[in-house]
Amino acid sequence: MNANLGLDHKLIVTVVNKGKAKKVVAASKKAGAEGGTTILGRGTGIHEAQKLFGICIDPEKEVILTIIESQKAEDVLAAIVEAGQLCKPGFGIAFLINTKQITGIAHLLKHNA
Numbered sequence: 411m412n413a414n415l416g417l418d419h420k421l422i423v424t425v426v427n428k429g430k431a432k433k434v435v436a437a438s439k440k441a442g443a444e445g446g447t448t449i450l451g452r453g454t455g456i457h458e459a460q461k462l463f464g465i466c467i468d469p470e471k472e473v474i475l476t477i478i479e480s481q482k483a484e485d486v487l488a489a490i491v492e493a494g495q496l497c498k499p500g501f502g503i504a505f506l507i508n509t510k511q512i513t514g515i516a517h518l519l520k521h522n523a
Contacts (some may be wrong), residue, residue: 419509420483424474425451426494426502431472437493438476441486446476471502477512 422443426434431448438446451471478486483506495501 418480419477419512420480421507421509422474422476422478422483422487422490422504423507424476424490424494424496424502424504425453425471426474426496427453428470428472430494430502431474434474434490434494435476437489438474438478438486441489442482443476443478443486446474449473449475477509477515 422438424434428450435443435446435448449472451473453469453471474490476486476490487504487506490504491497494504496504
């Protein structure tokens, strides 16, 4: 099991409006990330309520999960904020989470073998 390798990584969680994930992932890769995982979701924030013919529409969101080496995290996060225009209200959110254990990243083991 390669769960506790002493690797220093962070998880960047980004939530953007549907259709914006491709641009955000491209920007994060350009800034040093190897990729990301995109999951579909629904927004429920105060800026999300929209109606069509009196019926509430749940806005679709894309959640991007990016595991990144800690020393690259700030640069990648900055690229995500710019690409997703996250400084504007209602455009999305991104945050960093410290990781304790990671498994399934065998491609990073080549230097530890």
